[in-house]
Amino acid sequence: MTERTITSRAGKKRNTVFNSPAIRKRVRNQIWQNRYIYMMVIPVLVYMALFKYMPMYYLRASFYDYKLLKGFEGSKYVGFKWFERLLSSDELWQYIRNTLSLNILSLLICFPAPLVFALLLNEVRNVPYKKFVQTVSYMPHFISTVVLVSIINNICSPSMGTLAKLYRMMGKTPINFLSNPDYFYGVNIVSGVWQTLGWNAVIYISAISGIDSTLYEAARIDGAGRFQQVLHVTIPGVLPTFILLLIMQIGQMLNCVFDKIYLLQNTLNLQVSEMLPTYVYKLGMVSHKYGQSTAGGLFNSVVSLILVLIANGISKKVSETSLF
Amino acid sequence: MKKTLALVLAIAMLLSVTSALATSTEAVGGMEAGWWKAAEIKPSETFHVDGGLNVTMLGIHYNQYPNTFDGGYYFPSVEAMTGVHFDIDWRTSDGYAEIVNTVLANASSDVTKLPDIIQPGAYGISALVNEGAIIPLDDYLDLIPNVVAAVGDRMSSWAAADGHIYAIPTIVNVPGSQSMTFRKDWALKLKDMGVIDFDTPSTWEEWKAFWYGVRDNDMNGNGDAGDEIPLVLEMGESGERCLHILLNAFGIKASNDAQFCVLDDGTYTMVYEHPRYRDFLTAVQQLYKDGIIDPEFATRKQADMYNTMAANKCASCFTWAQMSQTHTEALWEQGVTDALFQCVAPVQGPFGDRYLQERQAVTPLNCITEGAVARGNVENILKFWNWQFSEEGINLYNYGIEGYTYDLVDGAPVMKTSILQNGFVDYRTIGMECEPFGGMWQTSAFMQCLFAGKTVDELNAAYQSFWAGLNDEGVNKGCYYAMPPTLETEAYTEYRAELIIGSNGVCSLRDQTIAGQVSVDDFFARYEQLKSRGLEDVIEEGAEAYAQIVGE
């Protein structure tokens, strides 16, 4: 994050020891000068405290056998019981493995796909056609997960789906994509590509359009064909963006698109489709184990945070840009 | 151009919103809107709260009942007769547990925010007890003698696992209304083709012959021999409905959620402990492999199953007897004039077992909360339910208002034919037999709806099939067993999330075995692991609780 250096006003002497009256006066002065800024800051802080930090306070439910009706006073304190149970269960590693498998696959396929799409789209000569493809490619981004899952059901259903129809036309038995664990990740990845391809390409498209056109000019003078231009100008031009996003993505390794996974689960794919967030949700909202659920959520959040910090550290080293 | 298009669309949506909100209440079920307003309803002599009582309630609305009761006679009449006004927050069963969560959290440290009555639904009575939200009714039984009498000796379905009574039940004194059903016309077709030599499959071998025949032939004549499903199964939340018919065929008398059963020696245990469970799994796995069992059984929801019936794809399934009638007629309307879903006796298994679970007559439904206690409403609410199970209450619930929807003939209520024209559809649409609310449904009312003033012989084939699916005289006669309850013991509540419905739970394991992803031997090996992780406790505590309830 590149802070601009600004030379006006106070703020530069942040580390000064506040000992002399002159400095104290300056501090007061500075605060008074910034009174409107503080009028902006304070409501935002109040909001953050109420809506973002207060939920964190309730994380302490993870140390209780929390009962909704009784609150903290009436619930039994159980210490680290839920964490111990979580960490010692075989399921935890299964959930983490499932999340990682899906995310790694998605990193290999969903993640680079928009870049490839952007590069190819950039090579389309016919401008109206290009614009049309681009507009259409955004559309799936605006479709909700619930609708997406219904669409997946429409298409994959072995009895009335289009895919089943295709299989039958080829004389094969339709595959039940939705209840066969082997296809769970596949369905997720393909629908993921469908939904994110165009939208995530926006950033690459803008990066490409931001490349200085004289670079192409120079390459052509050097006798580069179009492939060479792409190879030597376009790709290096978007690479920093790609790497930055990649690092961000790695930080998200333990998260999943909750709605989609949750709505696509069934008893036959649960072995591969249960992930920490869905498990935590069911534990809390369906099985009423609020304390245990909160503990699971807290564990997930902490591990995610660590991942983000690591990713950020790598990012700082590699690309000299960091997220924060 | 784009802007005009958006504008037009926006206006169109706005118009439709206003038109949708402006729709007036139309006449329903052969009765004028507000027909009951003309009726003079007198306060009840046996129970009336002077000055009125407002009762709040969180309830589950389902299926064929109207969910806006504003136009119905029932609640206004109840209020006129008893002075009790019900303020009911109706929810769908889908996601109901989440709703209860939120209602409880809202009342955190202030129980007066709880409604007076909560229906437990998927949240479970034991979980409500755990939360301290509801009260046991054991000490109040003398306030509800009618209810106690109505339950009679069916205590095992009324009491909870801890032996206490927590809910006012809803009682359905009506024949078991689910049945195995199959496409009779397809069986006849197969017989003509020489594939099978019977009209109606009965034994295991015959059923298999029928199913394999359906699998290999183009029964619906659409040119595709592969799109008929020999046996459609409906999953439900954890496989409760779909596997019954097959468990029963192997002599396993399973509970409602297909997790528990009572062995021949009277022991209550999990179905997986049953000596025949291995045979069941092996056979079902083979059926799945052979394409007999619905390939989508794990994801097939009730509505999807009905869709396969209406789409001329389902050869046999286990469902409400009424669905045989409605889908036969739906097929007729589509021009499949010889279609017939015929209700038949349950599949007889390879060991000669032929069983069908009885319809659960007594279902604990309405729990009284600490909120009602705080408001001092408990006594009046219980008295109301006692009234609901009195003759007056039963008549209003089953037959409506005398002179309008029924007449007394020889002292027995007989419904007017105008509301029976569409069988149960109109009857329920105007708000009669409001099962989501709870009460006692009489066999007589049920039969009147079914026959609509006709005799069996006058009914069409679809209705005759429906009739046959009911137990008194029908095809299932003699096959019924009393369905064991699902006892929510402490161990059950503790382990259900992980060991029963969890990702490595026994339900998932069972389905994977059926789908051939896990071998039968592995199933039992992994089941033993689950037992050592806690299912053993579930079994033990369940057996103890059952012995205690039955002993009482």
Next chain:
Amino acid sequence: MSATAKELRPRKHRYEGDFIKRSRGERVFSVCNTIFMALLLIFLLYPVLNVISISVSNETQVMAANVTFYPIGFNAQGYTTIFKDGDLWRSILNTVFVAGVGCVMSLVALCIAAYPLAFGHFYGKKLYSVIIMFTMWFQGGIVPMFLAIQKLGLYDTLWALIFNSLISAYNVVIIRSYFNSIPFSIVESARIDGANDFRILFQLIIPLSKPVLATVALWVIVGHWNDYMTPLVLVSSRSKQTLQLMLKSVVLAAESSTSNLATLSTSDQMKGTAALPTQVKNAVLVVSMVPMIVIYPFIQRFFVSGVMLGSVKG
């Protein structure tokens, strides 16, 4: 052609010179690329076309999987059925309210939150920044969120949905980055002229930030429109159901006929059958996705600038 002549030629398009020089390989590639894009178009459009076709097709044809790109046995009964459903329309109105009010409130709040980060130099700025950024990487989770909203008395109100996502750290970062690209001298001279920061923000900065605000506005609207999880947890009354909850209960419910729609279609179409026809389900899907699909092409031109700033400079 001399070098000077080449330079003098106007350069309208980066690739203008290519026409003559395109090699055979490049032409082959061009053709393949065009075809690939066409296939991609099919891949992208098919699912949506399929839903629309099903929503206006004959039920029997749908069940036989015959309906693909275009409707077969056209009828609009699905739509006439859902037009009667008050619950559906109410859920749409609720969602429009949340998305509309939420969008306006969010934009104002986000600008106020981002302004001090971009233009302020005050004691505690670092802390302020950390407090906001931390929420991007660490959240309380479902149960705690639910408990907090309930404690705040917002539980089961549409305001809970609006406030819960009023200020998201990610959006603050994006707006802040855009603000940073505005020359600081503008703010400085306005301050010298005696304008206070609120005036500067609302009269100077916001009008200059239209692209990013349009983009963020779209995100907020789409976010609210398509959110399933938050309303699932924070809203319970039937009268406050949002569109996605309604959709879920109509389209993906385990039990049949959990909605009014089933009752309506039961009495109208397939007398007595408790199943909701696929056609009706898909009609509901279409109604739910149309508004978003209609809105986004208008804001499309802002995407590039908005997204670019957010992610790269972020």
